Amino acid sequence: MTQQQPEASAAVPATSPHRPGAGGAARKTVQVTGELLLTAGAVLLLFVAWELWWTHVEADASQAKAIDGFASEFTGPLTPPAEQTDHGKPAVSAAPGYGETIGIMYVPRFGADYSRPIVQGTGPDVLDSLGLGHYEGTGMPGAAGNFAVAGHRQTHGAVLDSIHQLVPGDRIYVQTKAGYYTYVYRNNQIVLPSRTDVLLPVPTKAGAPPRDSYLTMTSCNPRFGSEERIVAYSLLDSWQPASAGPPSDIAALVAMTHGKA
Amino acid sequence: MYGWIFRHLPGPLWARILASAALIAGILVLMVQFLFPWMSQFTTLTDSTIGSVQQP
Numbered sequence: 001m002t003q004q005q006p007e008a009s010a011a012v013p014a015t016s017p018h019r020p021g022a023g024g025a026a027r028k029t030v031q032v033t034g035e036l037l038l039t040a041g042a043v044l045l046l047f048v049a050w051e052l053w054w055t056h057v058e059a060d061a062s063q064a065k066a067i068d069g070f071a072s073e074f075t076g077p078l079t080p081p082a083e084q085t086d087h088g089k090p091a092v093s094a095a096p097g098y099g100e101t102i103g104i105m106y107v108p109r110f111g112a113d114y115s116r117p118i119v120q121g122t123g124p125d126v127l128d129s130l131g132l133g134h135y136e137g138t139g140m141p142g143a144a145g146n147f148a149v150a151g152h153r154q155t156h157g158a159v160l161d162s163i164h165q166l167v168p169g170d171r172i173y174v175q176t177k178a179g180y181y182t183y184v185y186r187n188n189q190i191v192l193p194s195r196t197d198v199l200l201p202v203p204t205k206a207g208a209p210p211r212d213s214y215l216t217m218t219s220c221n222p223r224f225g226s227e228e229r230i231v232a233y234s235l236l237d238s239w240q241p242a243s244a245g246p247p248s249d250i251a252a253l254v255a256m257t258h259g260k261a
Numbered sequence: 262m263y264g265w266i267f268r269h270l271p272g273p274l275w276a277r278i279l280a281s282a283a284l285i286a287g288i289l290v291l292m293v294q295f296l297f298p299w300m301s302q303f304t305t306l307t308d309s310t311i312g313s314v315q316q317p
Contacts, residue, residue, distance in 0.1 A: 032262045043292065050297045051304065122310045135310075150310040155301075196311050218311050226305035 051155050055128070059157030062129040066117035070101045071258040074177060076242030078260050080251040090142030090213070090239035091178040095134070096120050102134055103141070103176035104257060105149075106250045109185075110162045115257040118149055118174065128156045132217075138199055139213070141174045141181045142239060145201040148216040153223055153230075160219035163232050164188070172215060172234050173250050179241040183215040183234035190221050190228050198231045212236065 122133035139145030151160035201210040213236035221230035246254040
């Protein structure tokens with residue numbers, strides 16, 4: 001390519017054939033093949049950059065938009081209650097339509113500013129842009145059963161990249177229109193992708209009637225691989241309605257997420 | 262190939278340089294919008310759901 005620059009800048013008529021003579025066709029074939037191979041290499045490198053970097057940029061933007069949409073509809077104080085009271089049985093909302101926002105998940109272990117939208121459905125359109133996807137047909141937050149969500153370990157925001165860093169006892173907060181559900185992380189499990197029983201109302205216990213409210217998060221494992229799935233189980237610990245304000249541990253984060261701090 | 266395209270672009274040198282830049286930018290946009298999302302189905306980085314190998 002570069003050895004033709006002088007020709008081009010010397011204002012050679014556009015139609016002039018370059019380097020006429022024997023072997024021109026073969027030379028041209030080799031040159032075009034080489035340029036195509038170089039192009040393919042560049043495209044693959046760009047694809048890697050897109051997958052590992054640009055998908056984060058796009059996903060972060062659409063997740064921020066989903067959070068803004070939820071926050072604009074959320075009514076309730078953003079300051080924590082003065083004293084802890086028992087609010088009884090948690091409210092259970094009906095599952096929204098596919099692609100609609102259920103709420104926001106806060107996981108302090110994943111970072112002091114970690115807040116990601118939870119959206120109904122686990123299709124590529126949800127997980128690739130909106131973050132955490134709720135498995136349709138599994139329970140909603142607060143219900144006896146299993147609130148199961150999936151999220152990417154890498155690419156597209158990598159919402160569950162740090163899932164292996166959860167420590168038993170870590171709190172995971174789910175905010176919906178109804179209020180705040182505080183889950184406590186218990187353990188994780190690494191399974192084959194075919195193990196759908198981790199999504200059962202009582203995870204991996206077929207036919208068992210659920211008494212507790214589970215939160216199950218699934219992502220791929222290992223990092224940058226997908227041979228297995230990593231599954232993190234948490235149990236509902238407490239609940240407070242939206243009217244009572246956020247739990248004091250995440251009050252600052254909730255206010256920041258709602259653009260009030 | 263690229264030399265041929267550059268020589269066949271109309272206009273003076275600066276116009277051809279501008280046109281080349283615009284062509285490259287356009288191809289980049291097309292790749293990001295259509296080619297890369299399509300290619301990503303062949304990587305396994307996005308498989309995070311249980312029960313489906315195909316679903317990310």
